[in-house]
Every structure is written in C-alpha cells, then in structure tokens.
Amino acid sequence: MVSIRNIKDWLNSLEIPFELLEDINTFRLTWDVEGKSFDIRVTIRADKWIHVAVLLLRPEEVPQGSKEELYGFLLRENWMLDDVTYSMDEKGNLYSENDIPEQTNLENFRSELDAVIFGLERFFTTVSSRFGIEPSGL
Numbered sequence: 823m824v825s826i827r828n829i830k831d832w833l834n835s836l837e838i839p840f841e842l843l844e845d846i847n848t849f850r851l852t853w854d855v856e857g858k859s860f861d862i863r864v865t866i867r868a869d870k871w872i873h874v875a876v877l878l879l880r881p882e883e884v885p886q887g888s889k890e891e892l893y894g895f896l897l898r899e900n901w902m903l904d905d906v907t908y909s910m911d912e913k914g915n916l917y918s919e920n921d922i923p924e925q926t927n928l929e930n931f932r933s934e935l936d937a938v939i940f941g942l943e944r945f946f947t948t949v950s951s952r953f954g955i956e957p958s959g960l
Contacts (some may be wrong), residue, residue, distance in 0.1 A: 824872060824924045829864060832928045836935075840864075853939060855946050858958070862938065868886045870924040872931070878945050881914030885953055892953050899949070905937035906944070918942045 826842070831848055833921065840852040849864040853876070862876040884892065891899050896908040896916070909917050918941030920934040 824926060832931050855943050860942055872922040874935055875917045875919035876938055876942045877915055877917055879916040888953055906941040
C-alpha cells in the first residue's frame, strides 16, 4: 500500500522538487514548458488510487470554433500515445492525467508521471499550435 512517505521518497529519488499539501494528501510539482510553469498534482485518493494530473486548459480557453475538432483530436491522441490520457472534468477543464493503483512501485510511478508530463509537453508543442492555443500555465 502506497503512503505519503513512499511518494515523498520516490520524488526525492527522482530529484523532483515538490510541496506537500498534507491536509489533502497531495504533492504539488511545478513543471516548465516553453517558459510557462504548470502545476502537476499527485494525490492519494480516498479509494487508495494515486491520481497524477496537470491542468491544460480551462473551459474558457477552449477555442469555441474548433471545440469538437480539438476533442476528437485528443481522443485520437489517447488511442495513439502509450499511457497518455487526456481527460475532462465535470467543469470542462482539460487535463493530462493518469491513475496508479496502490500496489505500485517507483518504476511504475515514474512511468505514469512521465506519461503525464509527456502529455503536457505534447499538448503545448503539437496540439496547441494546431488549434491556436496559447498555454497559460500557472
């Protein structure tokens, strides 16, 4: 079973700086892409899954004229890219995210975190230019 201590140790071994928000069992990592900083959250959920997510776009940043084309493109990206998951929450925010079961280890954790980061970087090097989206970051 994964604990806050495990994730803390893994992030330290990967030499990734973080802030621990203990009250919500969340680690906050800052990642830079194209000169913009993004907030990656690693959360141990109540159901014991680890959720890794980074906000890509808020609903008001989604280009209205090409919304359906963008969503279709992201679904095709999910199909083509190994372990990259683009998702939308109930408010319409778009994320690169992954879920990791509690029975995991450093190797799996790193792989899932790398996939979220790859999804973030790909979004703002490939997807955003195609749809004219400027990354806003933090």
